[in-house]
Amino acid sequence: MKIISVDSSRCQGHGKCYALAPDLLEPGDDLGRAAVISGPIDASDAAKLSQGEAAIGACPEMALSWKDAEA
Amino acid sequence: MSLYTIFDHYKPPIGPDGTPYDYFEALRDEAIETETPIGWSESYGGFWVCTGWLESREIQRNPEKFSSATVTFPSYATPNERPLMFAGQDGEEHMKYRRFVQSQFSPGKAKALGEQMRAVVNELIDGFIGAGRVDIADVFTAEVPARLAALMGGLPVEDAHLYRKWTHAVSQIGVHDPEAVKGEFEELDAYVAERSAEWRSRTGDDYITMVGREELDGAPVDAEDFRDLFLSLIMGAVDNTFYMLSTIFWRLGWDKELRRRLVRRPELIPLSVDEFLRMYSPAYSGRLVKERMEIGGITLEPGQQIVLAHAIENRDPREFPNPDVFIADRSPNRHFALGLGVHRCLGMHILRVEAQVTVEEFVKRIPEWELDPEGAPKWYAGQVGGMMEVPIVFPPGGGHPEADWSPGRPLAAA
Numbered sequence: 235m236k237i238i239s240v241d242s243s244r245c246q247g248h249g250k251c252y253a254l255a256p257d258l259l260e261p262g263d264d265l266g267r268a269a270v271i272s273g274p275i276d277a278s279d280a281a282k283l284s285q286g287e288a289a290i291g292a293c294p295e296m297a298l299s300w301k302d303a304e305a
Numbered sequence: 306m307s308l309y310t311i312f313d314h315y316k317p318p319i320g321p322d323g324t325p326y327d328y329f330e331a332l333r334d335e336a337i338e339t340e341t342p343i344g345w346s347e348s349y350g351g352f353w354v355c356t357g358w359l360e361s362r363e364i365q366r367n368p369e370k371f372s373s374a375t376v377t378f379p380s381y382a383t384p385n386e387r388p389l390m391f392a393g394q395d396g397e398e399h400m401k402y403r404r405f406v407q408s409q410f411s412p413g414k415a416k417a418l419g420e421q422m423r424a425v426v427n428e429l430i431d432g433f434i435g436a437g438r439v440d441i442a443d444v445f446t447a448e449v450p451a452r453l454a455a456l457m458g459g460l461p462v463e464d465a466h467l468y469r470k471w472t473h474a475v476s477q478i479g480v481h482d483p484e485a486v487k488g489e490f491e492e493l494d495a496y497v498a499e500r501s502a503e504w505r506s507r508t509g510d511d512y513i514t515m516v517g518r519e520e521l522d523g524a525p526v527d528a529e530d531f532r533d534l535f536l537s538l539i540m541g542a543v544d545n546t547f548y549m550l551s552t553i554f555w556r557l558g559w560d561k562e563l564r565r566r567l568v569r570r571p572e573l574i575p576l577s578v579d580e581f582l583r584m585y586s587p588a589y590s591g592r593l594v595k596e597r598m599e600i601g602g603i604t605l606e607p608g609q610q611i612v613l614a615h616a617i618e619n620r621d622p623r624e625f626p627n628p629d630v631f632i633a634d635r636s637p638n639r640h641f642a643l644g645l646g647v648h649r650c651l652g653m654h655i656l657r658v659e660a661q662v663t664v665e666e667f668v669k670r671i672p673e674w675e676l677d678p679e680g681a682p683k684w685y686a687g688q689v690g691g692m693m694e695v696p697i698v699f700p701p702g703g704g705h706p707e708a709d710w711s712p713g714r715p716l717a718a719a
Contacts, residue, residue, distance in 0.1 A: 246645070246646060246649045247649070248643070249412050249654050249657075250579065253575065253657075254576075261411065261412040263411075264407050264408045264411045265407055265411075266411055266412045266653075288636050290637075291636045291637025291638070292579075292636065292638055292639065294639040294640065294641065294645050294649075295645065295646070296639070
């Protein structure tokens with residue numbers, strides 16, 4: 235299980251992540267900074283994992299990463 | 306001689322395709338081969354040019370070491386000689402104005418505007434779809450963002466031509482000849498002055514009403530700030546976006562394979578907007594060095610100017626494999642077309658929706674077009690740049706996807 239994580243000190247609200255990963259992230263404030271809406275994601279959930287990969291690869295601030303989560 | 310030496314964003318060598326990209330690619334290749342991601346140009350008294358993605362990121366992430374006071378270089382003429390609001394501000398002053406307006410640029414606002422923009426885009430297409438031969442930059446890609454500025458500001462759409470004219474005055478004329486735009490600035494001043502009483506008393510949730518109603522530092526916005534906030538709205542809407550959209554229609558005009566792919570798979574359009582931004586980044590960002598810094602093998606000294614060449618940085622092969630190839634769903638795609646860090650483009654959510662809606666609606670109505678064999682696309686090079694004239698031909702009425710059609714041959718009445 236892993237969870238997507240936003241480093242709020244880096245996020246500037248580009249908004250590319252929630253466009254690519256609408257099941258994982260959403261705009262969290264007027265600046266458009268990302269908020270996590272998904273809990274831990276199972277290794278078998280290919281759709282969500284691929285959304286997360288796309289979001290991580292799109293962030294120009296490199297503010298997104300995977301974190302290990304307890305099952 | 307290094308290709309850096311002749312770098313001049315206002316006068317780059319233009320290649321056979323009508324763009325400066327042959328030169329950009331050659332400069333990029335030199336930078337990679339010689340490991341010089343930052344080099345010295347002899348233009349304008351001398352300045353540094355950054356072509357490296359990694360180095361640009363480092364500079365944009367350190368606003369305390371790099372001032373935005375010279376974000377336009379040479380500086381744009383402005384009505385009051387203050388630097389451009391937002392882009393040309395630093396530190397707390399920058400954040401103060403940004404916080405003041407940011408609710409108008411939220412993702413939610415962009416989404417709502419997107420739906421209104423579909424109607425605007427279709428109305429414009431109605432105006433020229435019968436013609437079959439137009440300069441798409443003039444009738445469409447300049448008009449879309451100017452009308453969006455009107456929508457965002459709660460301003461009359463009939464005034465969109467003024468917003469185009471004043472933006473053009475600042476970004477293309479005033480920078481070379483400040484005297485030549487004095488009349489334009491007087492006209493702009495009068496436009497704001499005549500309307501500001503009404504703007505301050507009306508109701509609505511648009512940008513101009515918000516600026517007229519909300520307090521900044523505990524007081525109503527003064528006349529000078531109001532004029533600058535108005536100018537930021539129209540320039541922010543029109544300047545970069547016009548070039549970006551025009552370049553998109555130019556590329557799709559000759560790249561039939563890509564165009565047909567987007568027609569068949571419109572779900573690729575949102576991602577390809579980012580790939581267009583990467584490949585044809587319209588803007589350069591200037592910075593004034595405030596503290597000595599070692600970067601990219603050179604030493605930047607306080608008082609020196611550096612220009613971040615996003616169009617070249619975004620083709621840095623150290624970050625983007627096959628950087629000169631358009632990959633609609635490229636991932637990762639961490640381009641800097643819209644900047645990074647505290648100065649990231651304020652209107653980015655709106656721009657993305659706008660570009661998406663514009664392309665989506667256009668290819669639905671006019672799926673097949675080509676560059677006019679009797680016309681010549683014209684590139685504008687400057688602080689922001691891109692295609693500014695894109696003569697195209699298409700089947701009058703719009704035609705059908707992948708129909709066997711060639712320019713100049715009238716369609717059989719269907």
